[in-house]
Amino acid sequence: MANQIAGQLDKGPLVNGQRVDKRKGSGISISKYISYLFLIILCVIWIVPVVFGITTSFRSQTEVVSSGFRMFPKEWILENYVAILENTSTAPILRWLMNSLFIATMHTLLVVIVISITGYGYSRMKFKGRDTLFFTLLGISFFPGVVNLIPSYKIIDALGWVNTSWAMVIPGLAGMGNLFLVRQFMNGIPKELDESAHVDGAGHFRIYASIIVPLMKPILIVCGLFSFTGSWNDFLWPVIVFTDVDKMPVTAGLLLLQDIYGNYRMIGQLMGSAILAIIPTLLLFLFAQKYFVQSINLNSGIKG
Amino acid sequence: MKKKLNLAPVFFVGPHVILFVVFILLPTIYGIYASFTKWNLMNDPVWVGFDNYKTILFDTKSTFHTQFNNGLKNTLIFVALSVPLLIVLPLLIAVALEHKKVKGKSLIQAILYVPGLISISAGALIWLLLFNKQLGMVGNVFGSDISWPTHQPYAWILIIIITIWGGVGGNLIIYRASISGVAQDLYESAEMDGAGPIRRFASITLPSIRFPLIYTFVMTTAGAFNVFGQPLMMTDGGPRQSTHVLMMYIRQLAFGNGESIAGMASAMAVLLGLVILLISALQYYVMNRNAA
Numbered sequence: 001m002a003n004q005i006a007g008q009l010d011k012g013p014l015v016n017g018q019r020v021d022k023r024k025g026s027g028i029s030i031s032k033y034i035s036y037l038f039l040i041i042l043c044v045i046w047i048v049p050v051v052f053g054i055t056t057s058f059r060s061q062t063e064v065v066s067s068g069f070r071m072f073p074k075e076w077i078l079e080n081y082v083a084i085l086e087n088t089s090t091a092p093i094l095r096w097l098m099n100s101l102f103i104a105t106m107h108t109l110l111v112v113i114v115i116s117i118t119g120y121g122y123s124r125m126k127f128k129g130r131d132t133l134f135f136t137l138l139g140i141s142f143f144p145g146v147v148n149l150i151p152s153y154k155i156i157d158a159l160g161w162v163n164t165s166w167a168m169v170i171p172g173l174a175g176m177g178n179l180f181l182v183r184q185f186m187n188g189i190p191k192e193l194d195e196s197a198h199v200d201g202a203g204h205f206r207i208y209a210s211i212i213v214p215l216m217k218p219i220l221i222v223c224g225l226f227s228f229t230g231s232w233n234d235f236l237w238p239v240i241v242f243t244d245v246d247k248m249p250v251t252a253g254l255l256l257l258q259d260i261y262g263n264y265r266m267i268g269q270l271m272g273s274a275i276l277a278i279i280p281t282l283l284l285f286l287f288a289q290k291y292f293v294q295s296i297n298l299n300s301g302i303k304g
Numbered sequence: 305m306k307k308k309l310n311l312a313p314v315f316f317v318g319p320h321v322i323l324f325v326v327f328i329l330l331p332t333i334y335g336i337y338a339s340f341t342k343w344n345l346m347n348d349p350v351w352v353g354f355d356n357y358k359t360i361l362f363d364t365k366s367t368f369h370t371q372f373n374n375g376l377k378n379t380l381i382f383v384a385l386s387v388p389l390l391i392v393l394p395l396l397i398a399v400a401l402e403h404k405k406v407k408g409k410s411l412i413q414a415i416l417y418v419p420g421l422i423s424i425s426a427g428a429l430i431w432l433l434l435f436n437k438q439l440g441m442v443g444n445v446f447g448s449d450i451s452w453p454t455h456q457p458y459a460w461i462l463i464i465i466i467t468i469w470g471g472v473g474g475n476l477i478i479y480r481a482s483i484s485g486v487a488q489d490l491y492e493s494a495e496m497d498g499a500g501p502i503r504r505f506a507s508i509t510l511p512s513i514r515f516p517l518i519y520t521f522v523m524t525t526a527g528a529f530n531v532f533g534q535p536l537m538m539t540d541g542g543p544r545q546s547t548h549v550l551m552m553y554i555r556q557l558a559f560g561n562g563e564s565i566a567g568m569a570s571a572m573a574v575l576l577g578l579v580i581l582l583i584s585a586l587q588y589y590v591m592n593r594n595a596a
Contacts, residue, residue: 031501035400042397043415046469050419052441053430069444114320121316133317137324140332144577146530146551148331150558150566151338154345155331174327179320204312233423235533236551240559254425255537267439274426281421289414293477 050278057081057272064267080268084276091260093273096250099165101280103249104232106169111227112220114173119182119216120208124194134183141176149240156241163244168231178223185219186212222291229281250277339571345564356571368568371557372575375550379576382535382549383528385460386467390524391517394472398479399505413480417473424470424533431466432538453539459547463534475520482513518591522584529580550576 052071056064057080059073084093122134152171153162161167193215194207202210213220235251242248245256254277261270285292339356341349360372397416401409419427434440435452442448452458486509494504510517532551535541541548550572557569 029405032403032405035403035406038400039397039406039412043412046415046419048441049427049430049434049469050422052434056433056439064439069439069441114323117316118320121313125313125316127313127317130313130317133321137321141324141328143332144526144529144580146554146573146580147335147570147577148328149335149554149573150345150570151331151334152327153559154334155326170323171327174320174323176324204316208316229421233421235424236530236555239536240555251423251425254423254429258429258537267433267436270429271433274429277426278422282418285414285418285421289410292417293410293413 053271054275057268057275059268061266061268065265080266080272083266084269084272090245091253091257091273092246093250093253093276095246096248096253097276097280099247100232100249100251100277103165103168104228104280106165107172107231108224108228110169110173111178112224115178115182115223116213116216116220117208118179119186120204120212122179122183123186124191124207124212125204138176138180149236153240162241163247165247167241168234168238168249171237172227172231178227181223182216182219185216189215218291218294221288222294225284225288225291228284232281335570336574338567339574341567341570343564343567343570345558345566349567352567356568357575360568360571360575368557368572371553372550372572374545375548375553375572376576376579378535378545378547379529379531379550381460382463382467382531383525385464386471386528386531387521387525389464389468390471390475390528391521393468394476394479397472397476398483399509401480402483413473413476416476419470420473422470424466425537427466427470428534428537431462431469435462454543456543456546459539459543463538463547466538467531467534471524475524478516478520479513482516483509486512514591518588521591522587525587526580526584529576529583 055072058076058078060075060077060079063074084091087093088095122130156162156167156171159166161170189212194211197207197211232249233251234249238249238252239255242252245253254274257270257273261267261273338349340351340353342352342355343349356368359366360368363369400406401412406412432453435442437443437449437451442452450458452462490508490512491504494508499507530551531549532555535547535549536552539547541552554569554572554576557565557572
């Protein structure tokens with residue numbers, strides 16, 4: 001959306017600004033080239049590591065160790081991927097990916113359910129102390145998370161969730177950030193819609209499911225996408241709650257890999273594993289790019 | 305009907321309140337309590353008053369004192385190096401992308417944003433390869449024969465590079481969205497009056513995106529204080545503990561090998577939390593006042 005508007009504005013002022021353009025023609029083209037140069041250099045720096053990682057995952061061990069630097073392998077081979085997929089004991093990458101997929105999907109689904117139901121409560125229901133409750137919780141949630149890290153482990157332990165996916169699926173549902181966005185968004189939806197449904201005798205759950213949720217789709221998709229990528233990429237927490245190699249998600253697994261493959265200099269296999277861990281979130285971005293970009297639009301619109 | 309109305313909110317709001325109490329409120333209170341105890345995570349904590357804090361802050365003979373000082377120092381170095389870059393660079397990119405004649409804006413934005421979706425552990429492995437002395441690019445292309453992760457200041461440079469690489473995209477999108485919201489006729493009339501690009505940036509763009517700037521500055525700083533993954537993956541705290549950040553010490557004391565020293569770790573966590581709160585409040589106060 002923002003791009004479209006910006007595009008229209010790009011074309012708009014040309015008529016009025018023609019005189020200015022002529023006078024400042026050279027200035028504009030210099031700043032254009034500086035902008036281009038700056039952006040292209042950055043893009044190259046941003047891409048090169050990923051490309052080099054990908055190409056290295058297709059290199060033979062002898063080539064990795066022997067020859068000097070070359071961006072693309074002399075010979076493209078699949079052995080690294082075969083090897084990492086066959087290693088199901090010390091580094092079961094497929095298992096880790098499945099664990100991550102289960103954790104991220106489950107977490108996302110539950111986040112969407114919890115924030116939409118709770119958001120409905122804080123935005124649409126009338127009860128005593130509603131806003132006080134909401135803002136008290138919001139205020140508490142600003143307290144730095146470092147402090148609750150150690151006791152959180154203790155709670156997960158007491159629930160018997162150490163080394164289980166629930167340790168990563170459930171605690172994040174308590175967060176206030178997404179809920180804040182959802183409540184804000186819901187407050188922007190005219191109340192007449194559900195009030196008339198109320199008069200017609202529809203209960204809260206009916207109104208929530210058939211009127212509010214469909215209207216909330218954009219923000220729920222956005223919160224869902226960020227929940228997915230956030231939980232897929234989480235690092236500190238899984239490193240703490242998982243010690244069982246078979247149960248951990250891929251981010252924690254890669255930390256182990258550094259010791260397993262890194263010590264034996266099996267760089268090709270190390271890169272292959274890293275690339276496999278990246279693919280899911282990249283695919284998600286590819287298909288839902290506009291939501292990733294739009295979301296923060298909403299974000300900044302509210303916070304700013 | 306009336307009864308139903310009174311009970312319904314419990315079903316809608318109640319579950320989240322329970323989650324909040326169990327996973328945020330209780331652990332926070334317990335974390336503060338634990339900082340005043342001797343605790344090994346297994347048995348009940350034993351109250352020791354301010355002993356942990358005294359040891360950490362004043363007992364110069366204690367390793368906890370040394371660890372805390374070193375960890376806080378390294379965390380502050382990381383904050384001081386990364387935060388300015390994570391604000392200024394995305395701002396420059398956003399401005400360059402606003403240039404009317406630049407094409408392929410969404411592609412460039414996508415390329416710069418994507419590393420933000422790559423986990424620290426995967427990103428670190430890739431960058432370590434690139435900076436590997438024998439196999440990577442720096443040695444073979446740029447002729448550097450130093451092992452970056454084990455020598456200063458290269459270890460810090462490496463950590464900052466991967467942080468910037470992964471962190472630019474988020475703020476970039478916030479700045480782009482806010483800059484595109486600035487009324488275009490402001491720029492046009494300034495241009496008519498002969499204001500150059502730097503002048504236009506300083507007196508139109510910056511004041512117009514004041515709130516997103518404050519917001520990103522505060523959030524980026526608070527996030528940077530929690531740094532953990534980059535030094536753990538890239539340097540493992542080395543060389544000679546010079547990139548060992550506070551979060552790594554906290555994890556090591558509470559969950560490392562050997563008996564857990566969770567009480568001491570909790571006290572360090574509370575102190576780090578206080579530093580974050582203090583700095584956030586200060587930033588907000590100063591920036592809001594200057595802007596008004």
